[in-house]
Amino acid sequence: MSLLSLEQVSVAYDNRLILEDFNLSLAKGQLLSLLGPSGCGKTTTLRLIAGFLNAEAGAFMFGGKDYTKVPVEKRNFGFVFQSYALFPHLSVFDNVAFGLRLRKLKEAEVKKRVTRMLEIVSLGGFEKRLPAALSGGQRQRVAIARALVIEPDLLLFDEPLSNLDANLRVNMRVEIRRIQQELGITTVYVSHDQEECFSISDQVAVMNNGKIEQLDKPSAIFKYPASEFVARFIGFGNFIAFDGRNDMGSDIELSRGALKFQAAKRPEGLGNTGLLGAIRPDDLQLFGEPGAAGIDGNTLPGTVQISTYLGRSYQYQVETELGVFTVNQEMEQPFVQGQRVTVYFPKEKLVLVQ
Amino acid sequence: MKEGNRVLSLYTLLVFIFLLGPLVIISITSFEPGTVLKFPPEGFSLKWYRNIFEVSAFMDTFKTSIIISLLGNLLALLLGVPAAYALSRYRFRGRDTLNAIFLSPVLIPGIVLGFTLLRYLIVVYGLPIVAGLLIGHTVIMLPFIIRVIASSLENFDFAVEEAAQSLGASRLYTFFKIVLPNIRSGILAAILIAFLESFNNVDISVFMTGPGISTLPIQMLTYVQNYFDPTIAAISVILMVLTAALMFVIERLMGFAYFTKR
């Protein structure tokens, strides 16, 4: 049974449809990420769920009730904003207590709950500070505490980490995941950062142009993107458009003109159609001479065009008869510009997308 | 370049002497003991300051000016705060046009506005002169109220408002408990700037005089055209002190950046 579901929802902004016949559902206790480039509709979806936007058509069901017309302030959802949106004129304590006081709790109870929540986000002792006197990470934690203290039925995050620096971002996402799991709270999380989404989510929905391109467990999306868009978005930098395929047992034989390639079939239930091959720069391998180390098939001869140093590995642009491929490879002695090489496409890494 | 700097600073000094010199002179002449304005004065006396309080026309028009400016201010706030909020908060088609309409009273020559208000408000609509005066002052205060408040809303993150609503606050509660406290100094500054604009106004008020009704600037104007004693100089000093005080408060509230922004 899903706790939340969007059914055939359409949202327009300035007479432009952002979402059209959009569907989404989420089970209790899960953390779902909406991932996609800016303008893909992920924030619109989140703001619709929160109640900041109204649907032109369709329904938003929550816990078996129709929430489509329920105003924001009656939803009891916690929202964590990209800009944190702390009340600048209120202290940390009053920020967190805001929602509780609106719920007419006794002041003693307010104090107890706020204090406990500030402990959870490790901000004990900061009660009297104003938001302006906090660091970015501390503000973020106040924002989370403020959203959590009302014991929301749903927690919503809008790019909460994008204003933090890299190290803090990693710590905070672990923190968010920990709190979410401890409290078992159903969560929708929006980000354009794939690593962030994959690391904390039970489910990831990759969005493009107001549609969900793929919704699955992070590991499934990471390995087996469903479409070219998803593949590109999550870092499959190389593509080969095949013109024929022949499924044989656990493998697929692919052809492009006279060239033959082999790819491994996907596990059951992960889709298996398409003629476009995709592979990550990290998964390609380069060899200095043809026919090295027992490899036969799935190779292309090429010439190194450009070599750049990435720190852990070198990155090469290799020109072949099927176009230019990007390859990342760790090695002591890098290939030089103009060197003839062989590009190897391991069959279990070559995936077919639509 | 040192030479150039010295010339430039001397030039600037002269510009400021031109700008402020007359105000200094007016202040000094206000202490003239004789009956005719002179510079330098022939002695020191406060009698013309006393005269202000003895001429009932000054006291009466001063009261009228204060009442009109305060009431007009209140009216302009009631109309202007929601408008400034809507113009800052929402993005919609026609927003720039509406913004221009709200700021247009400053574009229309004051004397033209004053005349048309006299012709239509008083003569055609048949409103009493006091009402015409109040409405006219509200019209000219509105752009200042809207501009200053909108500029303080520019720095306001409206996500804060959404945060309050997601925590269970109604729109009205959010406005009074979250938005208003955060633009309080902007609103106070808007009130003071609009007050000065209205209090010093001549162009509208000059058409809105009637039996027992006139504002202080108009009374001063009339007085100057008939008498040349230092009473007006004394009033000028009082007005300048008031202006300086309000300016100081405005600076405390929002700095001077508002004035240089266009």
Place this chain on the structure above:
Amino acid sequence: MNKKALYLLLPGLLFLAAFMLVPITLTIASTFVQDGKLTLEGYLHFFRDGYFNRILLTTLRVSVVTTLVCMLLGYPAAYYISRASARKKSILLALSIFPLLTSPVVRSFSWMIILGKKGLINSFLVNIGLIDKPLDILYTPVAMMIGLVHLFLPLIIITLLGVMENLDHELVRAARSLGASPFAAFRKITFPLTVPGLIIGGILVFVGSLTAYTTPALLGGKERVVSTFLYQNAMTLNDWQAASVIAVIMIVITFVVVGLMNAWANRLNPKG
């Protein structure tokens, strides 16, 4: 349009419509009607009349000179302020804003003390024996002009200061590093980038002078400008038709000048 926004804007809009847009529109319309017929007679009558043309010319002349003098005095002063130390800058800014907020009656009156027959300048000149009879300065176009420059100088200084503050000082440093002398850097970088501000300040001064009432009323004596002429027609002569025609002429000149100069400033604005 957003419904919530509309409700919030509506009271103000209705107020302005009733008490500004409608009266002004009706005033404009009324000038084209005489004895129930559509006509331009109201305007033709005016422009045939040498008296009005003279007043219009005086007004334009005074406004043009006022604008040029304000630019000439204001630009260097604003430039100096913009480059001054923070402390000096805030003091000079305060000293520029103070006159702006001070009553125009007070400011014009101060020039009556200075320019009058027994005023500061005349007594000084007579005392040192340069002249034996006081000069007629007060109640002339020159007095109006001095008063108007005094009235609007702070406005142009503050406007220019706004533009100069926004100017990226790195640009001047970049020009200097490329070999420009300080003067060349000013002429090739600072000046062109601040010209739009100078034009906008100029518009404000020109339109302000063109329509100012208090200063000409106090310092102009019998010398009329359009605004005092409008007042005279409306309040002394009770000729509402004439006053309306003048009002419309003032509106038209204001909007044409503002429109043209704004377009010019935008075209000159190198940032597009």
